[in-house]
Amino acid sequence: MAKAPVKLNIGCALCEHLSDSLLNGLSKEELDAINVHKTCIKYKKGQNIFYEGTRPTGLYCMNGGKVKVYKNNVQGKEYIIYIAKPGDFLGYRSLLSEEQYAASATVLEDAKICFIPKDRFMEVLQKNPLFMKRVVKAVCHEMGIMEEKMAELAHKSVRERLAANLLMLKETYGMEGEESQLIDIALSREDLANIVGTATETVIRLLSEFKTDGLISFEGKRIRVLEPRKLARQADLITG
Amino acid sequence: MAKAPVKLNIGCALCEHLSDSLLNGLSKEELDAINVHKTCIKYKKGQNIFYEGTRPTGLYCMNGGKVKVYKNNVQGKEYIIYIAKPGDFLGYRSLLSEEQYAASATVLEDAKICFIPKDRFMEVLQKNPLFMKRVVKAVCHEMGIMEEKMAELAHKSVRERLAANLLMLKETYGMEGEESQLIDIALSREDLANIVGTATETVIRLLSEFKTDGLISFEGKRIRVLEPRKLARQADLITG
DNA sequence: TTTCAAACATGATATAAATCATGTTTTGGC
DNA sequence: GCCAAAACATGATTTATATCATGTTTGAAA
Numbered sequence: 001m002a003k004a005p006v007k008l009n010i011g012c013a014l015c016e017h018l019s020d021s022l023l024n025g026l027s028k029e030e031l032d033a034i035n036v037h038k039t040c041i042k043y044k045k046g047q048n049i050f051y052e053g054t055r056p057t058g059l060y061c062m063n064g065g066k067v068k069v070y071k072n073n074v075q076g077k078e079y080i081i082y083i084a085k086p087g088d089f090l091g092y093r094s095l096l097s098e099e100q101y102a103a104s105a106t107v108l109e110d111a112k113i114c115f116i117p118k119d120r121f122m123e124v125l126q127k128n129p130l131f132m133k134r135v136v137k138a139v140c141h142e143m144g145i146m147e148e149k150m151a152e153l154a155h156k157s158v159r160e161r162l163a164a165n166l167l168m169l170k171e172t173y174g175m176e177g178e179e180s181q182l183i184d185i186a187l188s189r190e191d192l193a194n195i196v197g198t199a200t201e202t203v204i205r206l207l208s209e210f211k212t213d214g215l216i217s218f219e220g221k222r223i224r225v226l227e228p229r230k231l232a233r234q235a236d237l238i239t240g
Numbered sequence: 241m242a243k244a245p246v247k248l249n250i251g252c253a254l255c256e257h258l259s260d261s262l263l264n265g266l267s268k269e270e271l272d273a274i275n276v277h278k279t280c281i282k283y284k285k286g287q288n289i290f291y292e293g294t295r296p297t298g299l300y301c302m303n304g305g306k307v308k309v310y311k312n313n314v315q316g317k318e319y320i321i322y323i324a325k326p327g328d329f330l331g332y333r334s335l336l337s338e339e340q341y342a343a344s345a346t347v348l349e350d351a352k353i354c355f356i357p358k359d360r361f362m363e364v365l366q367k368n369p370l371f372m373k374r375v376v377k378a379v380c381h382e383m384g385i386m387e388e389k390m391a392e393l394a395h396k397s398v399r400e401r402l403a404a405n406l407l408m409l410k411e412t413y414g415m416e417g418e419e420s421q422l423i424d425i426a427l428s429r430e431d432l433a434n435i436v437g438t439a440t441e442t443v444i445r446l447l448s449e450f451k452t453d454g455l456i457s458f459e460g461k462r463i464r465v466l467e468p469r470k471l472a473r474q475a476d477l478i479t480g
Numbered sequence: 481t482t483t484c485a486a487a488c489a490t491g492a493t494a495t496a497a498a499t500c501a502t503g504t505t506t507t508g509g510c
Numbered sequence: 511g512c513c514a515a516a517a518c519a520t521g522a523t524t525t526a527t528a529t530c531a532t533g534t535t536t537g538a539a540a
Contacts, residue, residue, distance in 0.1 A: 093384065150393060189518065448490090489533080494529075508515090
């Protein structure tokens with residue numbers, strides 16, 4: 001049986017992730033304008049999307065999989081700024097600030113990502129003040145989250161940060177309904193350490209402690225949050 | 241001799257800080273629209289501008305002095321996100337994300353700050369796509385800086401961060417020309433510690449080390465950067 | 481000018497977390 | 511199914527930095 005060619009360019013209007021996306025709310029015509037010029041590509045785990053220091057030529061829109069956005073310091077240590085999931089834009093910050101990428105992006109789980117050329121996107125953006133307003137709102141919301149994370153990094157212990165990040169990952173990447181306590185990303189201990197901002201060994205140790213204390217359990221490469229309230233107490237989010 | 245009433249509301253068009261401001265580039269009419277509804281107030285050192293958790297009702301625009309924007313964690317520890325100087329907007333992030341303030345703002349050096357009601361500002365913003373674009377660009381640029389700071393907090397030592405922050409302060413708040421090495425803010429050791437994300441005692445100790453090593457000197461409450469290159473080496477920004 | 485609080489300073493101590501070392505388990509490629 | 515490499519795990523050691531304690535200086539207010 002001959003393989004049918006994989007049709008990647010499904011129209012944005014029909015994209016299952018449209019409702020989670022900033023593109024949601026655009027008119028049929030606007031979506032079409034983007035649609036005609038986009039290119040959708042499948043990426044394998046470990047593949048790079050863009051590197052820090054290069055210039056953005058467009059915008060990436062996640063259609064499937066998971067991508068980590070991270071910075072490397074001089075000593076090669078990595079800090080993961082965020083993990084993009086379907087519906088998320090990727091690299092739009094640098095595109096809008098008209099600067100080089102301040103971070104790199106690499107695929108964590110096999111992904112399908114659509115690329116929208118800069119000009120096409122900017123055209124739609126500038127012709128639609130409401131769209132622009134939504135983008136601004138999203139960017140400013142992101143900044144609030146980053147402020148929170150900075151204060152956390154500055155004054156919280158690794159244990160607290162790990163607990164807080166596990167809860168955050170559960171909220172953001174937890175599955176639907178029944179299985180909402182299962183963190184649906186196959187993160188290596190090293191990646192988790194680079195999210196928390198600590199050494200891999202430290203994360204391994206703390207995770208086994210949390211497991212011993214019955215706060216979490218491991219399911220294959222995934223982590224299940226058994227006791228969110230106790231974890232929140234570890235994170236020092238609630239007292240008592 | 242009777243005191244003449246202090247006229248605070250100088251027109252934005254004549255403001256000496258307009259060229260440093262995001263308002264720069266607006267038309268005479270747009271500036272007037274903002275101008276008519278703005279209120280300029282003098283604040284004393286230590287006075288609070290807004291608190292985390294409250295709702296913004298407008299935008300603050302710095303006309304003089306210095307203001308720290310910071311977050312307090314549960315234990316009361318403070319992290320200073322940035323220090324606003326004349327020409328800077330204050331609180332525009334929360335205004336644009338339509339959320340509560342994610343941080344508090346307190347005067348570090350006697351300040352004059354103009355308040356622009358939300359509606360007036362949004363009106364001008366939404367009617368001028370170019371202005372909107374400049375605001376977006378500025379916000380996205382800020383995000384890049386925050387990403388950098390997060391990576392720094394995650395993986396750099398306190399010594400490195402202090403050195404890096406001294407250099408940053410010199411760049412941003414250094415005086416003009418000859419005296420550009422003098423950091424023109426009267427920062428307490430505690431404030432500096434809350435910028436770096438460490439304990440006050442640690443900052444005091446490291447500062448005296450830097451002083452002993454001839455990298456900096458103290459001039460009253462101010463710090464002079466004597467050896468920026470050596471400091472950059474301490475910050476691990478350059479090697480060798 | 482005195483006084484009192486805040487800021488600055490320095491030493492001693494405790495400790496969280498990085499680093500180094502080594503061993504085991506899992507995984508993906510052939 | 512085998513092998514090498516990566517990921518995971520755990521122990522020992524070091525180190526940076528927070529915390530605690532105490533003393534001194536500075537500065538603002540009375």
